[in-house]
Amino acid sequence: MLAEEYGYQVSDRRAAEFPGVMELLRSGRRKSLQRGAAGVTVLACVGVLWMFPGTHLFLFAGAFLLAPYVLTVLWIVITDAGWPGAAELMRLARQHPFQVWPCQAEEDSKRWNTKRLLLLAPDGKVAREFRTKMPDSVWHGMTDGRGVLWIAGDLRFNCLVATPGADSVWAVRAIPPEAQPPRSSHLNAVEDELLRVATQEAFRYWLL
DSSP states (O other), X not given: OHHHXXXXXXXXXXXXXXXXXXXXXXXXXXXXXXXXXXXXXHHHHHHHHHTSTTOHHHHHXXXXXXXXXXXXXXXXXXXXXXXXXXXXXXXXXXXXXXXXXXXXXXXXTTSTTOEEXXXXXXXXXXXXEEEEOOOHHHHHHSXXXXXXXXXXXXXXXXXXXXXTTXXXXXXXXXXXXGGSOOOSSOOOOOOHHHXXXXXXXXXXXXXX
């Protein structure tokens, strides 16, 4: 495992065994199902009303009122397409341990509302690169875009990411090497504090 080669900590338990991980993933799955069910219900109601004469004026009025909601649901569905769903993230949590990685987060100039997450080797070189919809609280909480995160999964593919302690969990998608932007030089060496967190007993306090 690459994290172990760099001296970074790897948990001796699966990610699913950490308090709160599966609860957060199940909550995210419920919200996705609720959005989907609401969208289907709205479309079904529109279809039924359209079949009855004399309801078209009412239908147009209702459509005008519901348009913001419908567009929001459609936008969520479209932007979430291709991202790992809750079921896949739960599978990753059950099969893989957490790895501790120093990271750098950057804006993705090619994708709206998307960040690039760089996993850093001790010398600051980029070991792996991902695309992610990082929670705003995590993005703003990483000073200068740097911090330590927990990663579960095969780093070549989709992974589960968590903040230390698993207060937030979300998905990342691996960027193939040929699709990564050229970097003229590697980043500065990882700060001592980040290395200390990544190489010492990062998990002990969360499993007491």
